[in-house]
Amino acid sequence: MVMETAMACTSGGVVALADVTVVRAAQLTSRGRFTGQKLVVRWPGAGGKGLGVGVGVGVRRKASVGCRASFELVEHLHGLVLGVGVGLPCTVMECGDVVYRSTLPRQGFQITTPGVALTVLIVTYLWATPGVAPGFWDMFVLAPLENLFRPRFRKEDLSLGKKLGEGAFGTVYKASLTNKQLLKKDGPLVVKKANEYGAVEAWMNERVRRACRKSCADFVHGFLDDTSSKGKEEFWLLWRYEGKATLADLMANKDFPYNVEELILGPGKGDDLPRGPERQNRILRTILRQILSALAQLHSTGIVHRDVKPQNIIYSEDTKSFKIIDLGAAADLRVGINYIPKEFLLDPRYSAPEQYIMSTQTPSAPPPIIAAALSPVLWQMNLPDRFDIYSLGLIFLQMAFPNLRNDSGLISFNRQLKRRDYDMVQWRNLVEAKQSQDIRQGFEILDMDGGVGWELLKDMVRFKGRKRISANAALAHPYFVRAGLFGLSGMQKLRLSLMRSSEQENEGVDWVTSLMAKSGTESVGGFTEAQLQNMREKEPRRKGSIQRNAMAQALKLQRKAAQTIAATVDDIQKGEVGKRVNWWNRWQN
Numbered sequence: 001m002v003m004e005t006a007m008a009c010t011s012g013g014v015v016a017l018a019d020v021t022v023v024r025a026a027q028l029t030s031r032g033r034f035t036g037q038k039l040v041v042r043w044p045g046a047g048g049k050g051l052g053v054g055v056g057v058g059v060r061r062k063a064s065v066g067c068r069a070s071f072e073l074v075e076h077l078h079g080l081v082l083g084v085g086v087g088l089p090c091t092v093m094e095c096g097d098v099v100y101r102s103t104l105p106r107q108g109f110q111i112t113t114p115g116v117a118l119t120v121l122i123v124t125y126l127w128a129t130p131g132v133a134p135g136f137w138d139m140f141v142l143a144p145l146e147n148l149f150r151p152r153f154r155k156e157d158l159s160l161g162k163k164l165g166e167g168a169f170g171t172v173y174k175a176s177l178t179n180k181q182l183l184k185k186d187g188p189l190v191v192k193k194a195n196e197y198g199a200v201e202a203w204m205n206e207r208v209r210r211a212c213r214k215s216c217a218d219f220v221h222g223f224l225d226d227t228s229s230k231g232k233e234e235f236w237l238l239w240r241y242e243g244k245a246t247l248a249d250l251m252a253n254k255d256f257p258y259n260v261e262e263l264i265l266g267p268g269k270g271d272d273l274p275r276g277p278e279r280q281n282r283i284l285r286t287i288l289r290q291i292l293s294a295l296a297q298l299h300s301t302g303i304v305h306r307d308v309k310p311q312n313i314i315y316s317e318d319t320k321s322f323k324i325i326d327l328g329a330a331a332d333l334r335v336g337i338n339y340i341p342k343e344f345l346l347d348p349r350y351s352a353p354e355q356y357i358m359s360t361q362t363p364s365a366p367p368p369i370i371a372a373a374l375s376p377v378l379w380q381m382n383l384p385d386r387f388d389i390y391s392l393g394l395i396f397l398q399m400a401f402p403n404l405r406n407d408s409g410l411i412s413f414n415r416q417l418k419r420r421d422y423d424m425v426q427w428r429n430l431v432e433a434k435q436s437q438d439i440r441q442g443f444e445i446l447d448m449d450g451g452v453g454w455e456l457l458k459d460m461v462r463f464k465g466r467k468r469i470s471a472n473a474a475l476a477h478p479y480f481v482r483a484g485l486f487g488l489s490g491m492q493k494l495r496l497s498l499m500r501s502s503e504q505e506n507e508g509v510d511w512v513t514s515l516m517a518k519s520g521t522e523s524v525g526g527f528t529e530a531q532l533q534n535m536r537e538k539e540p541r542r543k544g545s546i547q548r549n550a551m552a553q554a555l556k557l558q559r560k561a562a563q564t565i566a567a568t569v570d571d572i573q574k575g576e577v578g579k580r581v582n583w584w585n586r587w588q589n
């Protein structure tokens with residue numbers, strides 16, 4: 001190995017200069033030729049200084065006389081340049097071993113299998129529901145931009161009309177705009193003077209307007225009015241007037257569901273079928289699909305409505321479809337807004353048995369940035385969207401059974417179901433024995449096409465949120481996906497029978513459980529209700545394969561990690577930073 005200053009010349013002149021360790025050097029002959037076939041040049045270590053890139057190596061190449069002259073000149077310059085410490089850093093130069101420059105591996109961007117796998121993993125996490133990446137984009141780009149260009153309203157710009165409703169969160173009026181220049185599209189508006197949660201409702205509506213505007217009533221603006229005569233601040237919320245009827249109004253009509261048919265299908269479009277279960281089923285399916293689509297969009301953006309009921313589903317005369325209103329009780333799980341695990345804001349008639357959208361052991365939401373980063377984990381742990389699915393299941397039930405459409409009917413259904421441990425099959429056995437016309441009509445609808453409607457209803461109204469179907473899965477259910485006139489396709493029938501057989505497995509477990517309960521033991525006298533409930537909810541034991549066990553362990557670990565982090569963040573938020581946070585104790589709990 002010889003330490004020397006090397007320079008390579010090409011016909012274009014000097015192209016490289018550096019202090020190099022020549023491992024196997026080409027000789028520059030007195031006749032100006034490289035004699036070696038290979039020139040391996042090791043550039044100086046990190047931070048090596050030098051000039052130029054590209055070494056004409058390995059090729060017998062004629063060095064011109066000019067080149068030789070340049071060599072000497074540059075050698076002088078070289079000393080000068082290095083002397084003052086000027087030169088390109090190694091990061092921008094091709095430092096390292098140089099063996100045939102043209103055959104060197106490229107040092108720029110390279111695709112490797114672990115790199116691809118890691119990228120896929122990160123992207124999947126960032127885009128998993130409720131969407132960390134879209135959330136940041138929404139929060140830091142879309143929201144400020146929208147704020148910049150939206151017109152601003154004051155209460156003087158509005159003229160209030162008829163009162164439309166009064167609820168726990170405020171009073172709602174039909175209104176019109178006095179200053180017509182504020183909005184391009186004219187038309188009636190709705191104003192809610194919110195006394196509580198107004199700012200949150202406005203924030204939630206703005207989020208929905210950016211993420212999935214077609215699923216909810218068209219929100220215009222929200223502003224704070226601190227000039228109220230009552231002396232307290234009021235938040236004014238503005239929507240476009242969607243129409244005069246909510247699903248509750250339409251369901252209260254004796255002609256339901258035929259009164260909705262014309263609204264959603266258009267005049268005379270439903271006359272191809274005679275009045276009866278098949279026609280009713282078609283209308284119910286359309287209504288349910290519209291509401292499920294709206295919910296699926298809300299859920300995919302991390303919002304759980306928490307107050308899904310016929311009164312909060314409005315028929316939009318403009319889009320001829322059903323939309324969701326009243327986001328006052330909604331929770332944004334992406335950033336933890338309005339998410340208070342122990343708060344009870346819900347309508348008991350439609351609320352799921354768990355009552356909370358998140359486990360009560362999940363601490364209150366951490367600061368938005370941390371909440372956003374953790375949101376996919378928390379979402380998967382709690383599946384909070386299933387809360388809305390239960391409520392929608394009850395609406396489906398009410399649409400099918402006329403006797404359940406009023407409050408007393410629904411309340412007595414809730415009582416009956418609770419007594420039967422939320423087992424819809426047991427409830428069916430109970431009510432079918434009564435032979436009422438309304439009940440018969442309901443089951444006739446649900447049992448069509450091999451009972452797909454009944455299957456879907458059972459998947460929606462389940463005790464455990466985790467076992468309930470999601471809005472997206474429900475939309476792909478055979479109840480909606482039909483093969484035209486022939487009803488269910490072969491695949492759908494297969495899927496249905498699979499679903500049924502898995503259910504029979506559960507029923508077997510239930511049967512054994514009830515036998516055990518009846519037999520009891522002499523000393524204890526049988527199981528308590530709580531123990532029974534616990535046993536029923538347990539999955540039947542399946543043979544554990546290595547993959548399944550590994551998966552279960554990984555999930556357990558993920559859940560534990562998320563709980564530990566969330567609990568610690570909660571402590572920090574509560575100001576318990578001073579106390580020593582014992583991670584190990586938390587982990588073991």
Ligand SMILES: Nc1ncnc2c1ncn2[C@@H]1O[C@H](COP(=O)(O)OP(=O)(O)OP(=O)(O)O)[C@@H](O)[C@H]1O
Nearest residue numbers: 164165167168170172190217239240241242243326
């Ligand atoms: N965009 C809209 N277009 C037409 N009507 C609307 C609209 N928004 C609300 N309404 C009407 O106003 C009523 C009350 O609205 P909303 O449910 O949002 O108020 P609320 O104060 O939260 O009531 P509650 O507490 O009873 O749910 C609705 O039942 C509906 O009739």
